[in-house]
Amino acid sequence: MSDQPMLPIEAGTAPEPDIVVVPGRRLRARLVATFATAEPGDFRTVAAERLDLIHGGIAGDRHHGFTRHSGGREPWFPRGTEIANDRQLSILSLEDLAEIATRLDVPEVRPEWIGANLVVEGIARFSFLPKGTRLFFEDGAVVALAGQNAPCKIAGRAIAAEVPDRPDLELGFPKAAKRLRGVIGWVERPGPVFPGQAVSVHVPEQWIYPA
Amino acid sequence: MSDQPMLPIEAGTAPEPDIVVVPGRRLRARLVATFATAEPGDFRTVAAERLDLIHGGIAGDRHHGFTRHSGGREPWFPRGTEIANDRQLSILSLEDLAEIATRLDVPEVRPEWIGANLVVEGIARFSFLPKGTRLFFEDGAVVALAGQNAPCKIAGRAIAAEVPDRPDLELGFPKAAKRLRGVIGWVERPGPVFPGQAVSVHVPEQWIYPA
Numbered sequence: 001m002s003d004q005p006m007l008p009i010e011a012g013t014a015p016e017p018d019i020v021v022v023p024g025r026r027l028r029a030r031l032v033a034t035f036a037t038a039e040p041g042d043f044r045t046v047a048a049e050r051l052d053l054i055h056g057g058i059a060g061d062r063h064h065g066f067t068r069h070s071g072g073r074e075p076w077f078p079r080g081t082e083i084a085n086d087r088q089l090s091i092l093s094l095e096d097l098a099e100i101a102t103r104l105d106v107p108e109v110r111p112e113w114i115g116a117n118l119v120v121e122g123i124a125r126f127s128f129l130p131k132g133t134r135l136f137f138e139d140g141a142v143v144a145l146a147g148q149n150a151p152c153k154i155a156g157r158a159i160a161a162e163v164p165d166r167p168d169l170e171l172g173f174p175k176a177a178k179r180l181r182g183v184i185g186w187v188e189r190p191g192p193v194f195p196g197q198a199v200s201v202h203v204p205e206q207w208i209y210p211a
Numbered sequence: 212m213s214d215q216p217m218l219p220i221e222a223g224t225a226p227e228p229d230i231v232v233v234p235g236r237r238l239r240a241r242l243v244a245t246f247a248t249a250e251p252g253d254f255r256t257v258a259a260e261r262l263d264l265i266h267g268g269i270a271g272d273r274h275h276g277f278t279r280h281s282g283g284r285e286p287w288f289p290r291g292t293e294i295a296n297d298r299q300l301s302i303l304s305l306e307d308l309a310e311i312a313t314r315l316d317v318p319e320v321r322p323e324w325i326g327a328n329l330v331v332e333g334i335a336r337f338s339f340l341p342k343g344t345r346l347f348f349e350d351g352a353v354v355a356l357a358g359q360n361a362p363c364k365i366a367g368r369a370i371a372a373e374v375p376d377r378p379d380l381e382l383g384f385p386k387a388a389k390r391l392r393g394v395i396g397w398v399e400r401p402g403p404v405f406p407g408q409a410v411s412v413h414v415p416e417q418w419i420y421p422a
């Protein structure tokens with residue numbers, strides 16, 4: 001972040017002067033792969049030539065909906081509580097997937113093994129894009145990011161099923177993929193997405209809440 | 212933030228070691244006032260004994276909906292584009308309102324003048340709560356925060372209409388209220404909200420995206 005100006009908030013416009021606001025900025029990326037739900041009940045996804053993003057998520061996808069039922073990722077709710085759905089899509093980067101593969105000492109970790117919907121290329125440390133980042137796709141769709149996706153044993157098992165003689169991957173994946181397993185997000189504006197599209201990544205201004 | 216531990220991400224779990232992850236934490240607050248839409252078309256709100264938060268926002272409120280039409284706050288969309296609605300509620304703090312009043316040299320700025328729905332007390336620099344913060348209300352409702360609300364001339368005009376002989380407030384408000392005008396948010400889990408409720412504020416872990 002050496003070339004990013006760190007701007008203190010303007011004198012006289014906040015109660016305390018110790019919050020540093022880092023300006024938002026735009027980055028360029030490319031969408032390199034799109035995947036849709038495979039069989040009902042199957043964790044994996046399958047390559048698709050194109051996805052139609054609509055309000056609520058991917059048309060026809062099992063994660064589509066304005067609400068969803070809470071699960072193990074939200075232990076503060078009784079399981080099955082109907083909550084707002086900010087987990088409409090799973091988005092990964094080629095670079096983070098390659099890093100996971102290196103750490104696991106496997107030739108590759110394919111995004112469809114772990115339920116990815118979109119894979120992008122060209123953003124360093126993609127999984128660290130902050131909440132509120134917007135991905136503007138070339139043909140009009142916009143996806144808002146809700147934060148990092150936590151790698152779990154279910155995804156680890158799916159990877160282990162694809163790699164011969166590596167049962168250790170089931171438990172190894174959650175550790176190796178921490179903060180590399182991409183982000184979740186929701187559709188802000190509908191539109192088509194397909195491989196080859198340019199993506200403008202709008203990182204919002206950020207600060208660390210100090211209280 | 213002197214007593215907050217700054218944790219570098221674990222060695223070997225991220226491509227680069229220069230991202231500092233600040234842990235999430237919980238803060239205690241109190242809900243001190245609730246307001247509902249006044250007349251249709253009226254910017255102001257009116258005190259309500261209780262609000263029913265449902266998926267999409269406040270039952271019966273003009274801002275309720277899973278989607279909304281974009282306006283001047285989203286100049287990157289053609290006006291009227293149907294987008295996901297993360298602006299279901301306007302939430303302010305007593306402390307930030309008092310600071311705005313001090314800066315404007317007026318006895319008070321009442322939350323209902325500027326369309327507030329919820330007013331809380333007890334959180335320092337409330338308007339800086341980061342995107343993804345969750346407010347857990349005592350009786351089950353949960354509201355997710357989407358970021359700072361930008362003060363505008365319309366709100367300034369509403370304040371000027373309430374304070375005799377201070378036409379300067381219309382233009383003075385947007386400047387004085389910057390980063391003090393509260394936050395917007397959406398309903399994550401339905402439930403009733405009413406004055407006096409305890410609020411548990413879950414601030415998520417944070418970092419500054421470095422790329």
